[in-house]
Amino acid sequence: MDKEQDVIVAKSAGFCPGVKGAIDKVLELEVSGKKPIYTLGPLIHNKQVTDMLAAKQISSVDRPEQAADKSGVLVIRAHGITPAFRAEVMQSGMEVVDATCPLVKHAHDVISTYAQQGYHTIIVGDGGHAEVIGLLGCTLGKGVVVSGPEEAQKLPHFDKVNVVSQTTQKESVFFATAEIIKSKADVCQISNTICHPTKLRQSETMQMAKSAELVIVVGGKHSANTARLALLCKELAPQVLHIETEKELTPEQVIHAKNIFITAGASTPNWVINQVAEWVRQTRKNRGLSFTHFIQKLWAKLVSSSIYSAFAAAALTYVCMKLEGLHFHWPEILFAWFFVYSLTAINRAYDEKPHSFPKIKWTIWYTAAAVALALAALMSWQAFLLTAPLLIAGLLYPSRHFLKSKILSLPGTKDFFTALGWGYACAFLPAFVNEMLLRKASYLAVFYAVLLVFMRSVTLGFTSANKDLMVGKESFYKAFGIGKTKLAVMGLLTALTAVLATLLSITWKPGLVAMLLIGNIYTIFVVIYYYSHSASRGIKEETLIDAQFFVLWILAWFSRFI
Numbered sequence: 338m339d340k341e342q343d344v345i346v347a348k349s350a351g352f353c354p355g356v357k358g359a360i361d362k363v364l365e366l367e368v369s370g371k372k373p374i375y376t377l378g379p380l381i382h383n384k385q386v387t388d389m390l391a392a393k394q395i396s397s398v399d400r401p402e403q404a405a406d407k408s409g410v411l412v413i414r415a416h417g418i419t420p421a422f423r424a425e426v427m428q429s430g431m432e433v434v435d436a437t438c439p440l441v442k443h444a445h446d447v448i449s450t451y452a453q454q455g456y457h458t459i460i461v462g463d464g465g466h467a468e469v470i471g472l473l474g475c476t477l478g479k480g481v482v483v484s485g486p487e488e489a490q491k492l493p494h495f496d497k498v499n500v501v502s503q504t505t506q507k508e509s510v511f512f513a514t515a516e517i518i519k520s521k522a523d524v525c526q527i528s529n530t531i532c533h534p535t536k537l538r539q540s541e542t543m544q545m546a547k548s549a550e551l552v553i554v555v556g557g558k559h560s561a562n563t564a565r566l567a568l569l570c571k572e573l574a575p576q577v578l579h580i581e582t583e584k585e586l587t588p589e590q591v592i593h594a595k596n597i598f599i600t601a602g603a604s605t606p607n608w609v610i611n612q613v614a615e616w617v618r619q620t621r622k623n624r625g626l627s628f629t630h631f632i633q634k635l636w637a638k639l640v641s642s643s644i645y646s647a648f649a650a651a652a653l654t655y656v657c658m659k660l661e662g663l664h665f666h667w668p669e670i671l672f673a674w675f676f677v678y679s680l681t682a683i684n685r686a687y688d689e690k691p692h693s694f695p696k697i698k699w700t701i702w703y704t705a706a707a708v709a710l711a712l713a714a715l716m717s718w719q720a721f722l723l724t725a726p727l728l729i730a731g732l733l734y735p736s737r738h739f740l741k742s743k744i745l746s747l748p749g750t751k752d753f754f755t756a757l758g759w760g761y762a763c764a765f766l767p768a769f770v771n772e773m774l775l776r777k778a779s780y781l782a783v784f785y786a787v788l789l790v791f792m793r794s795v796t797l798g799f800t801s802a803n804k805d806l807m808v809g810k811e812s813f814y815k816a817f818g819i820g821k822t823k824l825a826v827m828g829l830l831t832a833l834t835a836v837l838a839t840l841l842s843i844t845w846k847p848g849l850v851a852m853l854l855i856g857n858i859y860t861i862f863v864v865i866y867y868y869s870h871s872a873s874r875g876i877k878e879e880t881l882i883d884a885q886f887f888v889l890w891i892l893a894w895f896s897r898f899i
């Protein structure tokens with residue numbers, strides 16, 4: 338539970354495992370270059386996610402015949418489908434990927450088992466809902482859907498009946514309905530198929546909504562489970578708002594409530610919940626506009642526009658030049674700034690919504706790339722020749738699927754290429770243009786920069802995944818999972834510390850190395866903090882993670898006095 342400004346965000350808010358698994362599957366297909374991708378019905382009832390999927394050319398069809406390109410992939414969404422429809426889909430000739438949630442599959446199995454023994458099935462759920470249609474298809478033609486106790490009262494008598502539930506049903510409704518059906522049957526099997534994540538969400542909501550003055554339920558207006566959650570809250574809290582994004586809120590709605598509880602449906606991405614929570618907290622903090630608010634907004638702009646990362650790269654260049662024994666020289670520092678700024682901003686825009694960025698921003702980013710190239714040319718023609726293909730490769734990286742490049746889509750490549758790019762700009766090029774490349778100090782600086790930036794990139798990827806950003810398997814964390822990522826990062830940190838400690842023991846630039854060792858403590862702190870908390874990527878996370886380069890820069894500068 339995350340509490341600040343008397344605003345509590347539900348621990349259970351956000352994608353349920355079934356929805357997250359389905360989205361991951363589709364994105365992995367997209368990243369692997371399989372196109373076109375069709376989902377059988379909208380993958381998720383959330384406009385922000387469907388817009389993002391549409392931007393990636395992942396569209397929804399109701400039936401295989403509607404797919405324009407039969408060489409594409411058909412994805413069965415988390416809700417599942419009926420066995421009859423499944424057989425039809427399998428015969429469509431298209432590649433089929435099944436993303437049915439295992440907990441929905443379990444409900445299918447429960448229904449089929451009893452139906453084969455001659456039981457009637459009563460499903461407590463929403464008649465037209467995709468999941469319920471799928472469940473009904475497993476009843477061997479002996480199924481009925483009821484929405485609750487009232488409709489159950491109208492049911493006839495049954496000899497053998499199996500009562501099941503839509504996985505997102507409210508528990509109290511299910512049991513009240515089951516009790517009525519029990520009184521109408523000779524044999525009544527009550528199969529509670531409400532899934533565990535839904536139970537957790539409901540019990541947390543019931544506990545928290547009771548003591549909140551205002552409950553904000555975030556999620557699609559067409560999402561059944563979000564609507565059900567909002568209904569549940571209305572029974573418990575004096576004021577409930579069901580919104581899709583923070584844009585639907587006004588300051589008046591949130592500044593007066595003593596305390597606020599924010600929860601969300603299973604189809605709401607964490608980044609949308611975080612945006613709402615952030616907006617509510619900021620609005621409550623700044624009841625009346627203040628200078629601090631202005632500074633915070635300005636800072637958020639600096640970080641999200643990649644300008645902050647560019648300064649971090651400039652700081653790292655200073656550190657590497659010190660390691661290489663080079664004098665401070667503006668062109669190398671400026672080169673790193675423009676190189677990292679252009680590539681980070683462009684790749685970031687592609688990771689978000691490329692079409693939503695105005696032309697002026699693209700012009701600025703490409704101009705920054707051109708400035709980096711011009712600076713390289715000013716340093717030497719060889720630097721220009723080296724930089725040009727690297728810049729082009731970095732600018733083309735977001736189009737790797739279009740280019741069908743297998744190498745660029747390999748697991749973990751995003752973090753690896755980011756580290757190489759920074760290593761080139763911050764350590765390799767300064768040594769190259771100053772003809773110091775073949776010295777041990779230069780190898781060491783390149784190695785140091787690549788390791789540090791690789792850890793930074795992996796950690797940012799990890800926090801992005803917490804935010805449900807659409808990260809693909811090029812991100813190390815997504816490709817190798819949490820266990821291996823932690824192990825790799827800890828291994829790299831140990832290697833880095835060991836290298837610095839060895840240099841110190843042989844008194845190689847002792848002042849500078851001692852300072853970098855101290856700086857390493859900050860990096861260790863950041864890494865441990867983010868791998869032990871499931872913090873989502875935000876302005877604070879990016880600020881703290883990239884701050885390591887500024888810490889190193891300040892310490893490297895101070896080393897002159899030792």
Ligand code: SF4
Pocket residue numbers: 353354355356415416438439440441504505532533534535603
């Ligand atoms: S709500 Fe439950 S059953 Fe439905 S997709 Fe999510 S985890 Fe699976």
